Amino acid sequence: MIAPRTIALDAMGGDHGPSVVVHGASISLTRHPALEFVLFGDEQVVSAELQNYPELAARSRIVHTPSVIAMDAKPSQALRRGKGSSMWEAIAAVKNEQAHVAVSAGNTGALMAMAKLILRPMAAVERPALAALWPTINSECIVLDVGANIGANARQLSDFALMGAAMARALFHIEYPTVGLLNVGVEEIKGDEHVKQANAWLKQTSGLPLHYRGFIEGDQIGQGTVDVVVVEGFAGNIALKTAEGTAKQIGRYLKDAMLRTWLSKLGAAMARGGFRVLRQKMDPRRVNGGTFLGLNGIAIKSHGGTDALGFASAVDLGYEMAQTGLIERLAADLDTFHHHIGQNAAE
Amino acid sequence: MIAPRTIALDAMGGDHGPSVVVHGASISLTRHPALEFVLFGDEQVVSAELQNYPELAARSRIVHTPSVIAMDAKPSQALRRGKGSSMWEAIAAVKNEQAHVAVSAGNTGALMAMAKLILRPMAAVERPALAALWPTINSECIVLDVGANIGANARQLSDFALMGAAMARALFHIEYPTVGLLNVGVEEIKGDEHVKQANAWLKQTSGLPLHYRGFIEGDQIGQGTVDVVVVEGFAGNIALKTAEGTAKQIGRYLKDAMLRTWLSKLGAAMARGGFRVLRQKMDPRRVNGGTFLGLNGIAIKSHGGTDALGFASAVDLGYEMAQTGLIERLAADLDTFHHHIGQNAAE
Numbered sequence: 027m028i029a030p031r032t033i034a035l036d037a038m039g040g041d042h043g044p045s046v047v048v049h050g051a052s053i054s055l056t057r058h059p060a061l062e063f064v065l066f067g068d069e070q071v072v073s074a075e076l077q078n079y080p081e082l083a084a085r086s087r088i089v090h091t092p093s094v095i096a097m098d099a100k101p102s103q104a105l106r107r108g109k110g111s112s113m114w115e116a117i118a119a120v121k122n123e124q125a126h127v128a129v130s131a132g133n134t135g136a137l138m139a140m141a142k143l144i145l146r147p148m149a150a151v152e153r154p155a156l157a158a159l160w161p162t163i164n165s166e167c168i169v170l171d172v173g174a175n176i177g178a179n180a181r182q183l184s185d186f187a188l189m190g191a192a193m194a195r196a197l198f199h200i201e202y203p204t205v206g207l208l209n210v211g212v213e214e215i216k217g218d219e220h221v222k223q224a225n226a227w228l229k230q231t232s233g234l235p236l237h238y239r240g241f242i243e244g245d246q247i248g249q250g251t252v253d254v255v256v257v258e259g260f261a262g263n264i265a266l267k268t269a270e271g272t273a274k275q276i277g278r279y280l281k282d283a284m285l286r287t288w289l290s291k292l293g294a295a296m297a298r299g300g301f302r303v304l305r306q307k308m309d310p311r312r313v314n315g316g317t318f319l320g321l322n323g324i325a326i327k328s329h330g331g332t333d334a335l336g337f338a339s340a341v342d343l344g345y346e347m348a349q350t351g352l353i354e355r356l357a358a359d360l361d362t363f364h365h366h367i368g369q370n371a372a373e
Numbered sequence: 374m375i376a377p378r379t380i381a382l383d384a385m386g387g388d389h390g391p392s393v394v395v396h397g398a399s400i401s402l403t404r405h406p407a408l409e410f411v412l413f414g415d416e417q418v419v420s421a422e423l424q425n426y427p428e429l430a431a432r433s434r435i436v437h438t439p440s441v442i443a444m445d446a447k448p449s450q451a452l453r454r455g456k457g458s459s460m461w462e463a464i465a466a467v468k469n470e471q472a473h474v475a476v477s478a479g480n481t482g483a484l485m486a487m488a489k490l491i492l493r494p495m496a497a498v499e500r501p502a503l504a505a506l507w508p509t510i511n512s513e514c515i516v517l518d519v520g521a522n523i524g525a526n527a528r529q530l531s532d533f534a535l536m537g538a539a540m541a542r543a544l545f546h547i548e549y550p551t552v553g554l555l556n557v558g559v560e561e562i563k564g565d566e567h568v569k570q571a572n573a574w575l576k577q578t579s580g581l582p583l584h585y586r587g588f589i590e591g592d593q594i595g596q597g598t599v600d601v602v603v604v605e606g607f608a609g610n611i612a613l614k615t616a617e618g619t620a621k622q623i624g625r626y627l628k629d630a631m632l633r634t635w636l637s638k639l640g641a642a643m644a645r646g647g648f649r650v651l652r653q654k655m656d657p658r659r660v661n662g663g664t665f666l667g668l669n670g671i672a673i674k675s676h677g678g679t680d681a682l683g684f685a686s687a688v689d690l691g692y693e694m695a696q697t698g699l700i701e702r703l704a705a706d707l708d709t710f711h712h713h714i715g716q717n718a719a720e
Binding site for chain 1: 447508509510520523524555557562564565590591592593594595596604606607608610611612613614615616617618619620621622623625626627629630631632633634636637638639640641642643644645646647648650651654655
């Protein structure tokens with residue numbers, strides 16, 4: 027038996043490597059004292075970092091790995107030369123049941139390719155998906171796929187719904203998360219055949235562990251209309267980045283507007299407590315971590331350029347996702363669903 | 374010869390009908406005194422409205438139409454029963470060269486279907502597109518397709534680039550607008566075959582009236598990286614609505630943050646000049662109007678729920694787009710491009 031909530035860390039991943047990874051893990055440990063870590067990387071460098079965080083060191087062990095996947099390596103290269111790298115071995119630790127979850131701030135394409143190769147898609151899953159946490163007016167929702175694939179057929183979209191619901195159950199502790207299918211309109215006639223068929227299946231299938239709410243539109247994501255938003259990866263990736271860009275753009279408008287006159291500057295200075303709250307609310311480090319779902323094990327991708335606080339959010343996410351039984355439960359849900367649509371197709 | 378810049382108005386369209394349409398037109402007329410209008414609608418109702426705006430009345434004529442397309446009519450219904458409606462006749466006025474541009478705040482699906490049927494796609498165009506103005510940090514850019522179609526092949530995407538460039542030339546008065554192709558990454562290997570092929574064609578083809586800048590990602594739209602952003606309609610529609618939703622969400626965050634303490638409230642009150650500028654900057658009425666491109670005539674869709682100020686923006690857009698020669702120039706550009714890719718395909 028492995029200890030509960032053990033996280034395998036790619037200690038060399040990301041733009042800043044071990045300094046951010048180790049510091050980030052130490053922040054997350056203060057929030058979740060039950061965490062344990064296995065750090066994969068250059069032993070000398072990582073152990074030197076760990077010395078700065080004795081409490082983290084006491085709950086960590088280092089596994090030396092001789093190589094590192096470059097941030098600009100192509101996925102195919104990374105697969106060929108990956109063995110022995112900190113990223114590869116961190117994922118392999120999940121496969122070998124030495125850890126519940128792997129977290130890496132390294133090369134996204136390489137991580138997805140490796141995770142798929144090492145952990146393998148679940149028996150029922152045609153395509154794994156990348157799920158993002160998305161801040162909403164009330165709290166957060168999960169959006170998937172945000173770029174693991176381009177395009178998705180009806181079955182794959184429906185699978186994403188179940189995968190997202192499993193993640194929502196782990197993160198938000200809701201037994202029946204609400205799920206919406208992203209479309210260009212909410213009427214039944216909107217969308218292509220894949221979206222329409224997925225909508226029909228999710229509506230018809232009884233016994234699914236979710237409340238299906240039908241189609242939603244892009245402006246409803248941030249309103250928190252549903253816990254899980256399902257979309258194929260091309261549009262999902264574009265939506266995510268567009269929202270990030272819009273937030274940055276409005277931040278810039280706000281700054282310019284406050285710097286216009288001495289009165290607005292003074293007012294903004296007095297309201298700085300409010301602006302601090304706003305900044306925290308909009309801080310992209312607060313929700314960091316794409317979760318790779320649909321494999322026989324969980325891999326989480328942190329933004330490569332994030333700092334320790336951002337990396338800690340990805341580790342926090344790993345902690346929540348490191349629930350034993352999550353994948354078994356999802357497998358059973360997928361079985362129920364595929365059985366149902368198989369019957370329907372046969373009718 | 375028709376008078377320069379004559380606009381056909383669907384006076385009955387939108388949630389508020391003639392009151393908003395007529396008032397909106399009067400606002401736009403103060404900005405563009407060269408405008409003339411043909412208003413299609415219930416003669417009694419429209420002429421009663423017009424009496425409130427004598428300057429507008431002096432530059433308008435009313436054409437009575439006996440019916441109105443309902444906001445929730447299906448496009449197929451609208452086509453069957455459309456003749457004689459204010460929307461149909463406004464579009465037909467463009468076809469019959471009684472007006473340069475038609476503007477309607479009515480049912481989007483009906484407007485697109487009617488415009489396509491009445492104005493017909495340009496000889497070289499497989500698919501018309503809906504283009505939106507998108508506010509950026511510096512000014513505005515054009516994004517298309519935002520929902521006229523779902524999916525687009527390489528040729529259609531490339532055509533969108535030329536159509537968007539023609540619109541940018543009319544609106545921004547730039548001879549060689551910059552164009553980017555929206556994708557899930559900027560590397561050449563990203564995206565599906567359609568996006569990759571369109572990228573290759575736009576790169577290779579010399580003599581195009583635009584500066585092609587390659588792939589861009591969602592967060593670059595609002596940064597104003599390019600004048601024209603090309604994307605297939607499903608992802609484009611979702612991106613547009615997601616950006617609108619994000620802006621609303623942040624506005625809400627900001628309000629909540631300012632209302633937190635008496636000090637932040639006081640500061641916000643002092644900075645109200647700045648907040649007013651911000652509100653103006655983020656006012657969705659400032660840029661209102663989807664332009665239906667690729668037909669033998671221009672049709673513009675205003676938001677159905679907008680007020681007079683918002684409708685005036687759509688009329689302003691119509692004024693800019695009502696340039697004689699725009700469609701002829703676009704037709705020539707499309708010819709050049711298709712000749713080039715035809716040669717390439719034959720090689």
